[in-house]
Amino acid sequence: MPKIKLSENTVNQIKEVCTEFNNKEGELINVLHKVQKKLGYLPAEVQEVIAKELNASVAKVYGVVTFYSFFSMIPKGEFPISICMGTACYVRGAEQVLSEFKRQLKVEVGESTGDGKFSLNCLRCVGACGLAPVVMVGEKVYGRVAPSQVKEIIKEYQEGCPSGNAKTA
Amino acid sequence: MDTVQLTIDNKPIVVKKGTTILEAAKGIGIHIPTLCHMKLDDLNIENKPGGCRICIVEVQGRRNLAPACCTEVSDGMVVNSHSIRVVNARQTVMELILSDHPSDCLICPKSGNCDLQSLAHQLGIREIHYKGEQSTYREDTSPAIIRDIDKCIMCRRCEMMCNEVQTVGVLSAINRGFNAVVSPAFEMNLDHSVCTYCGQCVAVCPTGALTEVNHTSKVIRALSDPSKTVIVQTAPAVRAALGEEFGYEAGTLVTGKLVSALRRLGFDYVFDTDFAADLTIMEEGTELLNRLSKYLEGDKDVKLPILTSCCPAWVKFFEHQFPQMKEIPSTARSPQQMFGSIAKSYFAEKMNIKREDLVVVSIMPCVAKKYECGRDEFKVNGNPDVDYAVTTRELASLIKLANIEFTKLPDENFDNPLGESTGAGVIFGTTGGVIEAAVRTAYELYTKKSLPRLDFDELRGMEGIRHATIDFNGFPLNIGIAHGLGNARKLLEKIEAGESEFHAIEIMSCPGGCIGGGGQPYHHGNAEILKKRQMAIYREDKNKTLRKSHENPYIIKLYEEYLGKPMSEKAHSLLHTEYFDRT
Numbered sequence: 001m002p003k004i005k006l007s008e009n010t011v012n013q014i015k016e017v018c019t020e021f022n023n024k025e026g027e028l029i030n031v032l033h034k035v036q037k038k039l040g041y042l043p044a045e046v047q048e049v050i051a052k053e054l055n056a057s058v059a060k061v062y063g064v065v066t067f068y069s070f071f072s073m074i075p076k077g078e079f080p081i082s083i084c085m086g087t088a089c090y091v092r093g094a095e096q097v098l099s100e101f102k103r104q105l106k107v108e109v110g111e112s113t114g115d116g117k118f119s120l121n122c123l124r125c126v127g128a129c130g131l132a133p134v135v136m137v138g139e140k141v142y143g144r145v146a147p148s149q150v151k152e153i154i155k156e157y158q159e160g161c162p163s164g165n166a167k168t169a
Numbered sequence: 170m171d172t173v174q175l176t177i178d179n180k181p182i183v184v185k186k187g188t189t190i191l192e193a194a195k196g197i198g199i200h201i202p203t204l205c206h207m208k209l210d211d212l213n214i215e216n217k218p219g220g221c222r223i224c225i226v227e228v229q230g231r232r233n234l235a236p237a238c239c240t241e242v243s244d245g246m247v248v249n250s251h252s253i254r255v256v257n258a259r260q261t262v263m264e265l266i267l268s269d270h271p272s273d274c275l276i277c278p279k280s281g282n283c284d285l286q287s288l289a290h291q292l293g294i295r296e297i298h299y300k301g302e303q304s305t306y307r308e309d310t311s312p313a314i315i316r317d318i319d320k321c322i323m324c325r326r327c328e329m330m331c332n333e334v335q336t337v338g339v340l341s342a343i344n345r346g347f348n349a350v351v352s353p354a355f356e357m358n359l360d361h362s363v364c365t366y367c368g369q370c371v372a373v374c375p376t377g378a379l380t381e382v383n384h385t386s387k388v389i390r391a392l393s394d395p396s397k398t399v400i401v402q403t404a405p406a407v408r409a410a411l412g413e414e415f416g417y418e419a420g421t422l423v424t425g426k427l428v429s430a431l432r433r434l435g436f437d438y439v440f441d442t443d444f445a446a447d448l449t450i451m452e453e454g455t456e457l458l459n460r461l462s463k464y465l466e467g468d469k470d471v472k473l474p475i476l477t478s479c480c481p482a483w484v485k486f487f488e489h490q491f492p493q494m495k496e497i498p499s500t501a502r503s504p505q506q507m508f509g510s511i512a513k514s515y516f517a518e519k520m521n522i523k524r525e526d527l528v529v530v531s532i533m534p535c536v537a538k539k540y541e542c543g544r545d546e547f548k549v550n551g552n553p554d555v556d557y558a559v560t561t562r563e564l565a566s567l568i569k570l571a572n573i574e575f576t577k578l579p580d581e582n583f584d585n586p587l588g589e590s591t592g593a594g595v596i597f598g599t600t601g602g603v604i605e606a607a608v609r610t611a612y613e614l615y616t617k618k619s620l621p622r623l624d625f626d627e628l629r630g631m632e633g634i635r636h637a638t639i640d641f642n643g644f645p646l647n648i649g650i651a652h653g654l655g656n657a658r659k660l661l662e663k664i665e666a667g668e669s670e671f672h673a674i675e676i677m678s679c680p681g682g683c684i685g686g687g688g689q690p691y692h693h694g695n696a697e698i699l700k701k702r703q704m705a706i707y708r709e710d711k712n713k714t715l716r717k718s719h720e721n722p723y724i725i726k727l728y729e730e731y732l733g734k735p736m737s738e739k740a741h742s743l744l745h746t747e748y749f750d751r752t
């Protein structure tokens with residue numbers, strides 16, 4: 001894994017979040033959520049700072065980061081695309097939707113496009129099973145997505161951000 | 170109401186509230202099979218993630234089966250530990266575990282000692298009905314420990330030892346579901362991590378997922394090379410545990426047979442690490458007295474407390490975790506390394522053997538010793554002072570391999586000059602022993618008086634952190650003892666905060682000290698075994714005529730002939746070391 005050097009500013013940002021949660025080990029997940037929201041992702045160096053601040057082992061922090069699919073160790077695209085692979089979405093064709101995204105963007109799950117615009121991920125159930133299959137771009141939810149709509153969705157974002165808050169961080 | 174009435178397998182029983190079904194059953198002689206669960210009584214060590222589901226039992230009125238290890242009893246409970254439903258479910262659970270486990274038992278290093286294997290046997294598994302994909306993971310080999318994660322059953326015992334008991338924090342479950350493995354952070358290899366190689370993960374692993382690096386074939390090759398003189402040293406804790414591998418009751422001392430066996434294996438000289446332990450006391454005890462007298466003279470810069478430095482896992486622990494305190498531990502090398510250094514200088518010169526033709530093998534209760542003997546500062550022109558460190562378990566396998574009938578061996582004595590030891594050297598094998606040995610010598614050197622008694626009961630026991638004050642002719646010497654790195658951490662944090670009142674602290678990484686080392690015969694979760702080994706060590710001490718290191722005639726001779734006096738320049742270069750910041 002290539003080492004990156006965190007700027008002092010970034011380290012302070014992380015420390016601030018930890019302090020906000022009283023540097024409690026039990027708040028690890030909340031800390032990770034907030035830090036990822038700020039920085040976009042959780043590379044090794046960030047996890048090391050968090051471990052030190054919360055007095056937890058790095059292995060444990062890494063264990064939590066790799067357990068939850070929401071957490072990412074690689075930078076997400078400007079518009080992170082998530083396809084729900086929960087049971088309901090899966091049986092209603094999420095896999096075909098995912099293949100279409102992979103084909104259109106020419107990336108695998110967990111990767112970002114070369115221009116950094118899109119990243120592709122799977123997640124487990126967003127609690128909108130009635131809308132299955134569900135796709136999220138940033139925080140915007142698309143329901144009953146058919147593979148034929150994929151091209152259209154991508155196009156929306158290639159031309160800029162259409163509906164406000166899709167951007168992360 | 171503090172007690173609860175229930176029946177288990179039709180037997181009525183009254184137990185304390187809060188007891189688990191597993192413990193309650195054990196109390197009336199019903200042993201419910203377990204796999205992930207492990208409890209070391211009196212050491213406050215327990216692993217009960219409730220993950221494996223092998224201990225499930227039927228509770229009347231409850232819809233599903235209950236895991237006995239983490240279900241508390243309740244009043245009027247009716248438990249059946251082996252109904253047809255339970256037996257079927259248990260077999261299914263076992264088959265599911267085995268469906269993702271390699272079936273290479275015949276050649277697995279853990280074969281014969283594997284909890285999974287014996288449980289599969291106990292449950293009568295003859296077929297695995299669930300054929301599916303098996304998870305695979307790369308093998309990770311470090312200087313002391315091998316991780317073969319394909320054999321991991323995610324019992325999390327290693328994780329509990331590494332994090333809760335040792336507070337080293339290297340191992341954690343990572344990833345999810347089928348991809349879940351126990352690993353260091355960022356899936357790095359052990360030798361890149363802060364692993365101390367204490368080997369407590371190896372000691373508790375129920376399968377072959379964590380094992381020691383095996384050096385027996387290298388030892389055999391050296392023994393069959395006519396151009397080499399091969400000598401061996403055996404650590405104190407080995408004699409109190411090796412017998413278990415040959416059917417002896419735990420706590421049986423097999424010193425004489427151990428010497429016999431080593432001689433029959435072909436070692437040219439059979440020596441004793443206990444000799445080097447006596448030497449350690451001379452150096453470490455002198456260092457303690459030097460620091461103490463400076464302190465009493467009012468020197469404010471003197472580093473107190475002095476910490477023992479015999480344990481290689483402990484050394485690596487503070488080099489990673491407390492590098493700012495690396496000036497505090499004694500600079501004395503461990504007995505293994507003192508022995509190697511003296512063997513390849515004093516002994517080699519005496520016998521006129523070239524350094525490169527002398528092979529030093531050590532038999533250790535420890536896996537970290539494998540790492541220690543490979544450290545660069547213990548080599549001369551690339552040639553290590555100790556060539557190979559093999560564990561008690563590896564020695565047992567060597568003895569079996571060489572068709573030696575251990576139980577029929579006569580008792581023999583160690584060779585000289587590096588085989589004579591005192592009772593003080595012997596007790597190095599248990600928690601509290603190093604400091605007791607140091608006190609016996611330091612007291613007499615300091616007060617110039619003979620000790621009124623030799624048994625310091627106040628330093629003995631199994632409590633994680635112990636302390637005692639010994640009257641040094643009017644000066645109260647405060648002594649601390651910690652075993653288990655988590656306990657060591659507590660003492661170190663106190664020292665760092667300036668709250669420690671100790672003058673000397675003994676630290677051993679493994680619970681129980683070396684008797685509970687990662688290279689010892691597997692205890693399979695039975696802490697009684699550790700206590701019996703400890704008692705055996707004290708028995709051996711009591712049986713010795715000489716029980717104070719400074720009275721060992723061969724130690725006296727070594728100083729007269731070769732080293733001068735403790736902490737002399739020569740002693741410094743051969744018997745002392747320095748520590749490194751590994752952050």
